[in-house]
Amino acid sequence: MGKKLSGRDLIHMGFPKNNSVNIALGQIQRYKKKDTKERILKEAKEILVAPGNFIGHPIWGKVAEQLVNPIKVEMQALRANRVPFQVFGENEIDELAKRQLYDALKLPVAVRGALMPDAHGGYGLPIGGVLATDNAVIPYGVGVDIGCRMSMSIFDIPATYLKGRTYQLRNWLAEHTKFGMVETHKIKHEHEVLDRPEFREIPLLKSLHNKAYKQLGTSGGGNHFVEFGIVKLDRVHPEWHVEPGEYLALLSHSGSRGLGAAIARHYTYLATKQCPLPKQVQHLAWLDLNRHDGQEYWLAMQLAGDYAQACHEDIHRRMAKLLGSRSRVTIANHHNFAWKEIVDGRECVVHRKGATPAGAGVLGIIPGSMTAPGFIVEGLGNERSLQSASHGAGRLLSRAQCKSQITKSEFSATLKSHDVELIGGAVDEAPMAYKDIRKVMQLQSELVQVLGTFFPKVVRMDK
Template sequence: MGSKLSGKDLIKLGFPQNNSINIALGQIQRYRKREKKERILQEAQEVLVDPAKFAGHGVWGKLAEGLIKPVEVRRHELLNQRVPFSIFGEDLIDERAKFQLYDALKLPVSVAGALMPDAHAGYGLPIGGVLATDQAVIPYGVGVDIGCRMSMSIFDLPASFIKGKDAMLLKILAEQTKFGMYETHQNKADHALFSRTEFQDIPLLKSLLGKAYKQLGTSGGGNHFVEFGIVDLQETKADWKLEAGSYLAILSHSGSRGLGANIAKHYTYLAQKQCPLPKQVQHLAWLDLNTHDGQEYWMAMNLAGDYAKACHENIHQRIAKALGKRIVLTIENHHNFAWKELVGGKECIVHRKGATPADKGRLGIIPGSMTAPGYIVEGLGNAESLHSASHGAGRLFSRATAKVSFSKSDVKKALHDAQVQVIGGNLDEAPMAYKDIEKVMHVQNDLVKVLGIFRPKFVRMDK
């Protein structure tokens, strides 16, 4: 069996006595340990003879790279100087989040950075952090929930439609949405995404295909939600097919579920092995985009982002079908992702961990809390923010602090005052745990223009 294969076997084949042997054994242990030793050695021999032929291969690509141009593994230190950066709404941001950004700005690969007004401390980059790097992608600069996004679908139904329909709308949310690690839909939906070659070519993704299929159309725990509400469109676009006014809408917030979490875990491990950093910034380890692992993460990240989008589409389709109405307009955006964008005329990797893309003319959604309004926005393309804006109100209290600071009666009163009904939701998601969304929006007038305001009425969250 492959598990009994040793470095001596590879040396006998003619492998150089360097790190390529460790790479080969690691890949075999991870992906081929259940196969016969003879078959594995035969394939390894083929890689040794013509490594270029296996460039980009899911199992052998990393070994081929090690034979052609090995990845340099060396410890990196932080630079003494920070790269240029901007902070928006500095008075609204805790010091820990600022210092996390300051550390990230000293990475040897950093080019520029920004901090959004909803920022608070996280792992690696702070939530609300934006970082541009030179041909390097930081898995924890993207975050665990890859492609976490907002999606709003609007119906050509007036705000008055909801009157007297509390029970019906709550029932739709209860039956058509699933949350957390274990809830899945009984009637699974297929999607063209599952036929993507990445699910076959990248062994990690192949192992996650079943989980992705089961979790399609579901939402995570924590601050993820699906809600009915009223959207007031102050301005409209020519292709919206809606006039200014008040309409019924669905708003959802969730990401790539177990698929994204496993991708983040796997490639963060690889990044930390290849890019040792001082302890306080080890979560900022990066992958060079010109390496096998860097390219593979990039493909996996983009697949996870497309999967998150597919999840929202499925959620909205299920709700629209149950409602018996047709969606007229959908506005959506990622806020945990990395993009190739020009910064100062140079192509960089722009990480937005809890930040909304806001290049000129781009539409997006910035939510508040379960009782606070959310906003439809149009980006203004501000270069100082790296064409970014906040991804929400941002936390004022950590989850642990919120649990001991507020009671169920506090939340009940806040919901009553706002005339909002909620299924699920825990004390860590209490409305009071979040910053004032109006203050957050006020300090980013130079980043986005408000086109509409969404007010939640019926909310579903994890229990």
């Protein structure tokens, strides 16, 4: 079997005594366990003779790349000074989040950065951190939940529909939405994203296809939710076919589930091996977009983002069918992703980890908490924020602090006072855990303008 093959076999064949041997052994162990030693050696010989023919190959591309253009692995030194940056709402942001951004601004690949008013500490980039880099993508700059996003459907149903129907809406959410690691839909819907070639061509994604199929249309744990509420439209976008007023709406928040988490883990591991960094910034290891792994991560990230979108589409389709209505307005945006955008006159990779795209005219949703309003916004294209805004209110208390400081009775009383029905949810997601969303919105008035307001009424979260 392939696992019996050793580095000596490859060196005896003619492989140079460098990292190409380790890379080859790693790929063999990961993807060629079921092949015979003879077959693997035959393929290895073909790569050694003509490595250029294997550049871009899903399994052997990394080996061929190392033979043609070896990666020089060496400790990366941070710059002495930070690249330009802007912090919005500095007095409302904890020191950990600021320090994490300041460290990221010293990366050799950093170009510019920003911190949103809802920011708090995370891994790699802080939550609410935005970082532009030069031809490099940082898996933990995107985050574990790749493509985590907001999605809203506004129905041509008056807000008064909610009166007397709370129990019905509660049952629909309880029965037709699925959360966490275990719950999946009994009747699964097909989606074209599952037929994407990346699932066949990238070995890691091929191994995740079945999980992606099972989890389609489900939501994660933590702060993810699906909720019915009332949306009040103060301004109407030219593309919307509704009048200003109050309507029934559905809002969901979730990401790419196990697919995105596995992608994040895998490529973060590869980044840390190729890009050693000082201990305090090791989660900021990056992948070069000119190299095999960087290009492969970019494809996998795009797929995870599209998969997250597909999950929301499935959720909203199910709820619309139960309502017997179609969405008149759909608004959605990622807030854990990376984009290629022009910064300071050149193309950069802009990471938004817990930040909403806010380019000029770009629509988005910034939620509050389960009792605080969320806002439909239009970006103003502010370059100082790298055309970004907050992705929510931001945490005020950690999960541990919530469990020690907030009682279940206080939690229930707050929900009752705001006339909100909750299914699932724990005290670590209590409204008191979050900053004042209205204050956060004031601190970013130069980043977005508000078009409408959403008030949660029936909320479903993980149990």
